[in-house]
Amino acid sequence: MLFVTLKKIDNFWQPIKNTVSEKYDLNSLEDFLDKEIMPFDARRLNWEEILPMTGKTPSRLYLPIGLKEKDIYALDRRFASIGFTIPKVGYYDSKAETRFTEYKVVNI
Numbered sequence: 407m408l409f410v411t412l413k414k415i416d417n418f419w420q421p422i423k424n425t426v427s428e429k430y431d432l433n434s435l436e437d438f439l440d441k442e443i444m445p446f447d448a449r450r451l452n453w454e455e456i457l458p459m460t461g462k463t464p465s466r467l468y469l470p471i472g473l474k475e476k477d478i479y480a481l482d483r484r485f486a487s488i489g490f491t492i493p494k495v496g497y498y499d500s501k502a503e504t505r506f507t508e509y510k511v512v513n514i
Contacts, residue, residue: 441498445470448495449481457490466494466506473497475512482511 419435426432430444437443448467457463463485469478478495485492496508 442500445498449477453485453490454488457485457488463490463493466496466508467492468506469495469497469509471497471499471507473509478509478511479513 419438422438423433426438430438432438432444446468447470449469467481469481481495482492492511494506494508495511496506498505499507
């Protein structure tokens, strides 16, 4: 659905094509939008700027599959350092009923 929507937006791919190709070695809109190839990673967002403006966290954060406990813990500490509790964190899972498999936040 997202792919079809973005295909209809004039010039969506053209402005980002070179950057995506250089940074992620992806050469098509289809690959860029395929979450199996290019998973969303909420760690890339500037939460330190976003959260004070919104005053609340989203209900869940999407991260790549296969992260280690220390990665999840580091994100938890990052949220705590700006005064927020981390929401549910997990990865897109097309086989799960909710399309989301949750990571557990552990204290290291």
